[in-house]
Amino acid sequence: MIQKKPHIHVAHEIMSPTNAPTPLQTISTAIAVANKMGIPAHIALANSGVTLEDLQTPEKMKMVTHAHELTVFSNMLAACGDTSIGLRIGQALDIYAYGILGAAMLIAPTLGEALQCLLDFPLLQVSYFKQTLRVEGAMAVATASGYRYRPDLTVVNTDMCLASWYMQMSGVLGEPLDVKRLTFAYKERPTHETLYSNVFDCNADFNSLENAIYFPAKLLTAPLRRSNPTQYHMMRGYCEHIHREWAAQQIHDVTTQILLLFRSSLHRYGSLNAAAQALHMSPKTLSRRLRHVNSSFQNLLDHARRDLALEYLAHSTLSIGEIAQELGYAETTCFRRAFLRWTGQSPIYYRERLRKEKSHKL
Incomplete structure (x- = not known):
């Protein structure tokens, strides 16, 4: 369980689980399912870092990560509400x-x-x-x-x-x-x-x-x-x-390296300049390499912040303000707006709902 003022160590893990590599085929299959359910491809792919062109061009069928897949699944669930x-x-x-x-x-x-x-x-x-x-x-x-x-x-x-x-x-x-x-x-x-x-x-x-x-x-x-x-x-x-x-x-992929930096300290590496310096390259080079894999620094940062926010709210006693600080937000209100965008709920409501579910199960 994450304790107050947590520090997440990554020295002995190859990568954060959400960045485990996976074939693009799963997203391609999910989009085909979405189409049958009446969900437009652009809705399912929104903010995933994967484009429709990637799926339609065989030579572009490449490795992505679970973070990309999870965004697609979340988009589909939000679009249709069908569990x-x-x-x-x-x-x-x-x-x-x-x-x-x-x-x-x-x-x-x-x-x-x-x-x-x-x-x-x-x-x-x-x-x-x-x-x-x-x-x-x-x-x-x-x-x-x-x-x-x-x-x-x-x-x-x-x-x-x-x-x-x-x-x-x-x-x-x-x-x-x-x-x-x-x-x-x-x-x-x-x-x-x-x-x-x-x-x-x-x-x-x-x-x-x-x-x-x-x-x-x-x-x-x-x-x-x-x-x-x-x-x-x-x-x-x-x-x-x-x-x-x-x-x-997966060890050398630039997105893997960035997500591992985020996992170690979002507060320290939550800016393009800081991440680029840690990876021994210029911010321009880092941005270019991310564009090459259909991603962006901000997109990866949003993924990492959302996943860690869900972890903190579920498994820590940190206050909403302390979570915002751990995620690198200058203002708590910015975190609240971002969490509402990710989940459709406020962080306070999300945590209270989890607590009620746990108490009900007990």
Whole structure:
């Protein structure tokens, strides 16, 4: 828990979780879903740092970050108010949406090996959770835990994760996965509760110990019809090569470096000049490099401020004025206006709502 006057250390973490790299494909899929829901692309992409041209030009399909994705998901939720968007995006992220990773999984010798391929290369998929697979007697259990992103998108991202797993396993098997039990860790039942049985052919249990899909363990070792062991190992090697390149890229990416600076001290590095000096480049060069990846210093600063504000309000005893100071605002009123723009709520109302929800659950 964040204590009063917190200091966030980053020496032993590669990056802030919101800046974990991810393929642009997820945003492309989300925009396709948004279109079917009647949400214009420019509304869904607003302030995300991703343009419609990026999605329409194949050679521009590049790595983005979870921060970009989270903005798109938030925009979609705000535009339609439909809390089932996570399920919808997850269903669209089937085995064929995963490119080389999906192709490798399709020709794996068994479902167990296909899932191991998925778990081994998290940068090649949608990964907002620590993903595990275990066997309990006759049941295999795929779990998603350790969510550390925006709390207002917890349900959206959990739904998306489990729905995409279901679609991928069904794609590998060539038939719908036989889900025996579906559990979610959050206590409140979503307004779209009835849709879970439509997607998973299984009712959902809430207020459980974990987010999980239970299915027959025998499916893990049964031979697959499309199995091609030789080609599978070749394609798995290619997935490993791409994953290694992307893992190295994330350390040197300029947006990663800036967000890590923000994570260490927004008060110190919250200006273009200070950040540029810390990265040993001129402000002009830094701005140019950010434009090259369709981002800007102000956009990254807004993302970092919003995410940290949500953390402070949920997990600290800092006053609103102290939070504003920690986020680098000269005036508390400026922070209040920014938070209202991000969430549609005042910071005081947001914190009080969280406290009431916690007391109600107790």
